[in-house]
Amino acid sequence: MTLLAGLVLVAAACVPPQASRSPTSRVAATAATRPNIIFFLTDDESSNQMLALPSVRSLIQAQGVTLANAIVPIPLCCPARASLMTGQYDHNNGVLSNHPPTGGYQGLDQTNTLAKWLHDSGYRTAQVGKYMNGYGAAQVRPLGWDEWWAASKHPFLVYDYTLNHNGTEVHYGFASSDYKTDVFTNLASSFVASALPDSGPFYLQLWYTSPHVEQGTDSTGHKFNNTAPRPAPRHVGMYSTAPFPPGDPSFNEADVSDKPAFVRALPPIGPARVASMATKYRTQLASLASVDEGIHKIVDMVTAAGELGNTVFVFASDNGDMHGEHRITFGKEMSYEPSIRVPMFVSGPGFPAGTTVTSPVMFPDYAPTVVQLAGATPGLLMDGTSLQRTIAAPPTDRAILIDSGNDTAPNAKFEGVRTRRWMYASYPATKEAELYDLSQDPFELLSQAKNPAYAAQLVAARNLVTALRACKGAGCNVAVPAVLR
16 A cells, blocks of 8 residues: 545435434534645555556645655455554454455444544535455445445456445446546546535545456456456557656565565566566556546546635555566565555645655554544544644654555565654564664665664564554554664
8 A cells, every 4th residue: 555445425305314414513613713624545555556646646745745654554455444544453453355254345344433423513424436255145235325325246357347326236347438437537526526515524435346357257258367457448558658666776676585584485576577567567557547537527626616726636546556666466465565665645724735744654544534624523442643733743663564464465464653753564374573774775685673773672662563453542642762773
């Protein structure tokens, strides 16, 4: 992950009593000091794919804060999104996988999320795009959302899919105008157009599906099985000459003897496979071009309305992805940097332009950040720390718990910790461990877990995992010992 996502539009007349707005007087009283908030999220975008998002780099990253060590505790769609919506580690919100009974849409208490806290504080709220895996069976609008357009049937197809609009299914077919990314952008644009003249602040989640692979069978019987997402017709071939592999020396790593058993079992990647991976990677970049256009459009709308100075923009990916690093040709849920560290940027009032924060931050920090911006009251004990606090007084270091979640193959299951300098992961099934000094080995080429010279660091990292494994609230702010700094 990476940063990630979705949101929307359509009138308040469609809002049932359950989602009615807070009193206008309360909204008007606080509108001058509370910003609009727009959160753009991509799906499975690795940091090296920011190449395809020049508008995001210029309009959000350059105008605000770059979070250089943004970590997803469980690098998997549902757990990542649940942590964004609750401000909690997944061992506290209960979403440890993409599927019930330990995760998915059904695994999260949808009556007590960031959306409800914002709605109750007077924000007009909207979700457009992919929400959480397994949502399609629900066919409802979760509590707290005034406007709701969520991918339901065939959520990973870019044509021939269904969106749920406030409880009603709307199908999109094969016309060029049905291209999913553009549909998401247009719905979000309509919401912004309706919200900007309003007297109160709004919150929009525009959560795109790109560059997630396509999966599912469309109505013609064509089956998509982890194929690269189709770009918009206007972007086909746009990145056909982009470099691949994208400069990471861990790609197709020659010596994996220091790695856990599941990596050691992987064969070197042959030329034919490299070629197919290159095609897929470049097609994913092309699929992101329409995301970049969409974000540019939304920022332009806010600017034209004179609201740029009163709007906070957030961009992230829900998790990263592996593109051949350490011979891992496909997947997330890994302890390695391409999986757990995602692009994340924040701009707007309170987030100084051109700033880079190297202290680790994590997805559970997002909800506390928004709660502080909105003056909202959270309904949960949050584990994260607001980004405003981190930016104002960056800690010397921070320990973040990382975990594979419950959807991973047994031999690849891990738990560990990421600090600014170190990554430690243990694999219970094989009783193995990895330890990397990222200041000396940023591409994690040589684990020091078996090196006696690093025995003290290994013990300290294990102790951090023990301290964080069941932490709650302020107890999740665990000091990093000097030996790991």
